[in-house]
Amino acid sequence: MKTIATRFTSKKLVWFAVGCILLVNAFILGKVYINRSAVIAQLELSERELQLPYNYGFSKEDSSARVSLRWATPNTEPINIELNHWRWQHDRSLQLSAAHFASFQFHACTQKTRLHQKQSGWVLLEFNGKSYTDYVAQVEQYHQLIMGLTATANGELAEKELAEKRKDATEFFTAAQTTNSRLFLIDAAAERELLEAVQRERQSANSGQLIIVPAELRAGYYRCDNNEKRTTEVIVDNLAVESLYIPNRLATDFPSDNNMRPTVKFSALVNYGRLHEPWISNLQ
Structure with a gap:
């Protein structure tokens, strides 16, 4: 029993x-x-905005491969020769208006809690619009600044350092024009309605595409410093959906050799649906 x-x-x-x-x-x-x-928005992105995984190679994938969205935030620092320019493309800090920052109702910042105030909210993405145009103009200004420099001391070392700096600046300018992402995160708020007003206003004078998507954010690193004036800064940890599947039926023409990953060029049609989640509907 x-x-x-x-x-x-x-x-x-x-x-x-x-x-x-x-x-x-x-x-x-x-x-x-x-x-x-329902499709509420469509973006035609390329390898500039969609990062192939480092373990790229479909032989190890069960059903699909993934790509991750590559985005940037606008640079707000003055252009100068000491600028660590590579951080422009990877910085996740964003300066908000007082009203948009207040919508998150972050608690008073302390040394213990400042890095643990993650909240769900909304961000405004701009593709191939004014933010990207401004970014390229900033890089071009930086490039011209470096090209106008002269060696400050006699000797082979000074000339070599200047030549290296000019080479880096040229590569940076070329990358901004041809390979860096054109997708910029330009605003954020806790309520979607606050961004809808900004979207309507900016769209009227903008040739780029604007879309509002969910994200996870926290207060800026520097809010605990009384001497720090960037009191409306937020850090965008990630978009709610930042990784997209490439179904096998769309990936048949992709090379399976991992060594060819950096040279793969493609165009992907990304749809955003009723729940503001993206998926790839076509890929060439």
């Missing part, structure tokens, strides 16, 4: 586990269906 009861209990547990799996899958599929039932 005890053995029969044990078997019966085991079967119940198995069916319970199967039921949980089916329920979770149904929830996920239902969410996907709802999200893709």
Whole structure:
């Protein structure tokens, strides 16, 4: 009897586990269906905005490969010869208006809590618009500044350092024009409605595409410093969805050799659905 009861209990547990799996899958599929039932925005991105994974190679993938969104925030620092220019493309700090910063209602900052105030909110993305144009103009200004320098001391070392600096500046300018992301995160707020007003105003005088998406943010690193004036700064940790699948049916023409990853050029149509989640609908 005890053995029969044990078997019966085991079967119940198995069916319970199967039921949980089916329920979770149904929830996920239902969410996907709802999200893709309407397309609220489309972006045609390339390898400049979609980063192939470092372990690229479909032989190890079960069903798909992933690409990650590459984005930047506008540079607010003055242009000078000491500028660490590579951080422009990777910086995640963003200066907000007082009203938009206040919408997050961050707690008073202390040394213990300043790095743990992550909140969900909304961000305004701009693709191939004014922010990117301004970025290229800043890089060009930096390039011209470096090209106008002269060696400050006689000797081979000074000339070599200047030549290296000019080479870096030229590569940076070329990358800004041809390979760096054109997707910029330009504003944020806790309520979507606050960004919708900015979107309408900016769209009227902007040739780029604007879209509002969910993200995770926290207060800026420097809010605890009484001498620091950037009191409306936030750090964008990540977008709510920053990694996208490439289905195998769209990836058949991609090379499987990992060494060719840096040279892969492609164009992907990215749709944002009813739940503000993106997916790749076409890829060339």
